[in-house]
Amino acid sequence: MKKTLENRLAYLYSGELFSIIIFVPTSYLINYAFPNLQLYSLYSFWVSFILLEFLLLQGTIYWYIKLKRLRNETNSITPIKIVRQLHNLKIMNMIIIVITIIVFAFDLIKWYPSLPFGLTITFFIYIFAILEFINYFYVQLSYNVSGIKDLLRSRKLKNSCINKDFKRIKKLEF
Structure with a gap:
């Protein structure tokens, strides 16, 4: 069981x-x-791209911490300090998501009427970043085959691991 979890965490981290x-x-x-x-002329590209990379970095660090704890302490429980930092990052991510909408509006005004096709690609990067945000901080959006079977059976998305950590900490603080 531990080895399976360790392999899963290593897979997610890597x-x-x-x-x-x-x-x-x-x-x-x-x-x-x-x-x-x-692409590189669009401010919205840079903000969307940085948002996506920032979210992926948060995920990398999160899975690495869980993997390291599992290897060193035989459990993968996220330390309270890390969960609090993730909560602060969640708020920062939401601010960047809103700022990105404003930057998109700026690019639309700046480039109108000859909007570059790169704006469409940038929009998809932005949507991907939002989906990553939801996947990390709210509900799990990616599933393997057995997870899909469970999803079809329960008809309910699973809470993300970080979301579970938030709920665990909330219980401890009250």
């Missing part, structure tokens, strides 16, 4: 870390190969 690393050169290559997209 997957998030790989995404952070690979997205940077990918964005560069796309911008280089398709300069007419004008």
